[in-house]
Amino acid sequence: xxxxxxxxxxxxxxxxxxxxxxxxxxxxxxxxxxxxxxxxxxxxxxxxxxxxxxxxxxxxxxxxxxxxxxxxxxxxxxxxxxxxxxxxxxxxxxxxxxxxxxxxxxxxxxxxxxxxxxxxxxxxxxxxxxxxxxxxxxxxxxxxxxxxxxxxxxxxxxxxxxxxxxxxxxxxxxxxxxxxxxxxxxxxxxxxxxxxxxxxxxxx
Ligand SMILES: [Zn+2]
Numbered sequence: 078x079x080x081x082x083x084x085x086x087x088x089x090x091x092x093x094x095x096x097x098x099x100x101x102x103x104x105x106x107x108x109x110x111x112x113x114x115x116x117x118x119x120x121x122x123x124x125x126x127x128x129x130x131x132x133x134x135x136x137x138x139x140x141x142x143x144x145x146x147x148x149x150x151x152x153x154x155x156x157x158x159x160x161x162x163x164x165x166x167x168x169x170x171x172x173x174x175x176x177x178x179x180x181x182x183x184x185x186x187x188x189x190x191x192x193x194x195x196x197x198x199x200x201x202x203x204x205x206x207x208x209x210x211x212x213x214x215x216x217x218x219x220x221x222x223x224x225x226x227x228x229x230x231x232x233x234x235x236x237x238x239x240x241x242x243x244x245x246x247x248x249x250x251x252x253x254x255x256x257x258x259x260x261x262x263x264x265x266x267x268x269x270x271x272x273x274x275x276x277x278x279x280x281x
Pocket of ligand 1: 180196
């Protein structure tokens with residue numbers, strides 16, 4: 078039964094006519110200082126793309142940390158429904174829709190380490206552009222006294238791990254590049270923040 082329900086639910090997303098393909102609207106709510114995208118898995122499903130790939134794109138574009146939790150996407154900071162919808166649209170333009178025939182019947186392939194979008198409808202293929210990260214409008218992204226899940230992206234002169242969230246550089250002593258940690262922000266000075274390691278979550 079569940080399989081049938083699922084199949085029926087997918088029906089509106091049948092991808093043989095541009096007019097009939099609708100990017101689902103994000104269902105967004107807030108939990109504390111996080112934004113929850115409740116229909117994250119459904120969106121990835123309808124776009125027919127790997128949820129991890131979609132999540133990676135959203136985190137990069139939104140300039141924040143976050144993760145997939147079951148069918149939901151959870152993001153640090155508060156983002157409006159419109160801001161998230163805009164990111165999903167750019168994902169669609171970049172990684173889903175064929176630029177030749179405008180149909181979404183495509184798949185991603187790696188060719189000579191270049192990611193290509195190949196159209197199943199017309200056979201066209203194009204390389205996927207490398208995107209520059211840009212942050213969506215948000216507020217209260219990082220606050221003193223709060224704990225965040227962060228990925229250490231680099232190491233500072235004094236050996237402290239550094240995470241980046243939007244415009245903030247967060248220094249976390251005792252961490253190494255590539256690991257994901259929970260850290261409590263002790264002090265913010267302009268766009269520099271200093272945090273204390275709370276828990277190691279592993280390697281990203
Ligand atoms: Zn095409």
